Amino acid sequence: MTSRSRILICTALTAAVIGLWPVSIVRAQQPLATIADINSDVAQTLEQGSRLEQQKRWAEALSHYEEALRAHPERPELKQRLTMVRAHYDVARRYADVTYTKAIHTITEREALAIYEEVLLKVSAHYVHQPKWHDILRQGTTNFDAALTEPIFVTSNNLALTAEQHNQLQRDIRFWTERQAIEDRHQAKELVEAIARTVKQRYAISPQAVILEYASGAAAALDEYSSFLTDSQMDEIFAQIEGNFVGLGVELKTEPAGLLVVNIISGGPADLGGIRAGDRIIQVDDKSSSQVSPDQLADLLRGSEGSLVTVILRDAQGVERTLKLTRRRVEVPSVEDVRIIDTTAGVGYFKLTSFQKTTARDVDAALWKLHDQGMRSLVIDLRGNPGGLLKAAVDVADKFVNDGLIVATRGRSPREDFDHKGQVQGTWRVPLVILIDHDSASASEILAGAVRDHKRGTVVGEKSYGKGSVQGIFPLAVSRTGIRLTTAKWYTPSGQAISGMGIAPDIAVQKSAKPVDGQLSRTPGEDAIFNTGLQTARTMTTASK
Structure with missing residues (x-):
């Protein structure tokens, strides 16, 4: 098993699985798109993205904007939407992780501040570019602002804000963020500590929850490949490095209707149990896709080696079936x-x-x-x-x-x-x-x-x-x-x-x-x-x- 010490990776991680499709040889240069064509394409992209956002389909929205930015890398409106969608996606994914929600309710305010301080220290010592500390603080505020609108964050932290209180809190955190220039990590830490305590006093929100949103934002502010990692996310990365993990042996794409199975690892529990590519997982144990988010549904598939899980699947013809599978260590061939x-x-x-x-x-x-x-x-x-x-x-x-x-x-x-x-x-x-x-x-x-x-x-x-x-x-x-x-x-x-x-x-x-x-x-x-x-x-x- 890989120890949790620093390792170097070169990988592009995406929110959704991208498949291969039929191809054809390039035989002639294509005509350049006109400005009108580009503007129309971007407008359509924003419209499609807005629909995904309204439905809180954050993983799909993230992939949608990432793909659009690859085609139109200089469009600021696409970058802005991607930043906001990534903040929502990060919040939803972290709070779907039971190890994270448990940590939120067990660590102290001092320990949360220690996490934030260590994140800033790592950024200061190791990040490829000189950190822009005020941008790092702003992104923390963006993350916290996004969290306040996510039902899973609201429920987990027992929030009971009125609409007026919510609006006032948003104005407050924006004011606190912009009222002074942040020139180093020490100033950033002191301001976040003050914000967390003030939010607790005025709005009865856990300072640990606030501080960890700023910790996540500190990494997200840097670039698309830097991020804060929960305990389970750390385990996932080290499992990928080792080439094995405990689970069912499926590759999934999150969808509103459930989890689309896009690949099966040969010899794993899913393969031996009869799950096939194209199936959709619509329920895990007693939780269905109508009750929990796709990320939460995927998280329910995790468990200790030897434990049982019951899944309900729907195939391409709409036929449903129930399987009871045993989680075990699966070797992932490279x-x-x-x-x-x-x-x-x-x-x-x-x-x-x-x-x-x-x-x-x-x-x-x-x-x-x-x-x-x-x-x-x-x-x-x-x-x-x-x-x-x-x-x-x-x-x-x-x-x-x-x-x-x-x-x-x-x-x-x-x-x-x-x-x-x-x-x-x-x-x-x-x-x-x-x-x-x-x-x-x-x-x-x-x-x-x-x-x-x-x-x-x-x-x-x-x-x-x-x-x-x-x-x-x-x-x-x-x-x-x-x-x-x-x-x-x-x-x-x-x-x-x-x-x-x-x-x-x-x-x-x-x-x-x-x-x-x-x-x-x-x-x-x-x-x-x-x-x-x-x-x-x-x-x-x-x-x-």
Whole structure:
């Protein structure tokens, strides 16, 4: 089990699961969109987002605005909505976590202040940029303001504010936030302490609840990848790093009608119990999707190893069934679908789904299996891979890059500056193709960038996600909480910073249509990225004879 000490990750975490869909090769440059087209698109995006917000579908709204900002990164109205939606999403997710709500009611005001103070200290010491302390305080106020409108926050903290009191409290916290400039973390801590005590006196709201909203806001103010982490969220991250977790073995997408099952881990309780992709979980034990939020429903699936859970599912035809399953430890493979895809040309293939502690070992096993089956060229599929451990990405790249720089990290602190280099020993010289799409992120981009810059292989697909930063996971001393902080930027061997830019493929391929939820295309004839990669590998095999 991974100890709760600082680790470095390169991953793009999204609120909802994004699937793969059929693609087509780019054959001609598309005409540039007009300003009128862009404005119309943004207006439609805001209208759709507003509907999601009104229904408090925060996870979907978050993904909606994130996708919109990738298309229109300079639109301030999209950034504003994303900031507000993320505040609501964070509140709802934290209060759906029973470990967090328990902590709120058991820690003291002094302990809550210690958490906030330690968060500020970590930001001051490790964040990649110089902190803007007043912005950090403002975001705390935004988080608290959002919390006051969330029913789960109101219920958990036994609030009984009238509409007039609510409005006055909002005016008060805005006034307190803006009445003086905040120039360092000590001033921020002192003001938050004063705000919490005043809110307690005037409005009978727990100071612990107020302070922890400011702690969450302190991380959220930094960038989209930094965040405050509850006990359960810390466990989830370390489980991802280890490559195993206790649960049912399902990948879920939150929806108002329940939890959509988008993937099943082979051999897990869900797989053995008969749950299939496309099913919807509409009830867990005695709580239905009409009684609790999707995040709360997902939280109810968690439990100790060996414990029982009853789930009610509805399939695509609307037929409901009830299953009683036993939670157990599930191994999550990072390498899947290892096979020879062209026996004549000797083209090997595997899909790399994440970068975790076991990935380098899993890749070794896949390579030797394919070698024994006559592999003469190799296709590695990184589509949809959000990233993971920095070290795992370096270790995998080192298997193919002969020597030289794989990736360089640079931070505000010299402690974050490091050049990760490959070693000659143990390098595989098999002709190589890397498949990427716009969901290939961070650690995936490290591997693709190293292969491309060293001209070690051919990168095929779409331009990648564009996440060129490294996060550290820092456990906090009180209440088993933690913080994820961006500590450095990373650069490809050629010195390219890919944040917001992505890795451009050598052979461009573009997606063209979305699938029905839970029904991903598996037909090779419909998969132009796969087919283009296969043909490229065949050509490499012929050229290497």
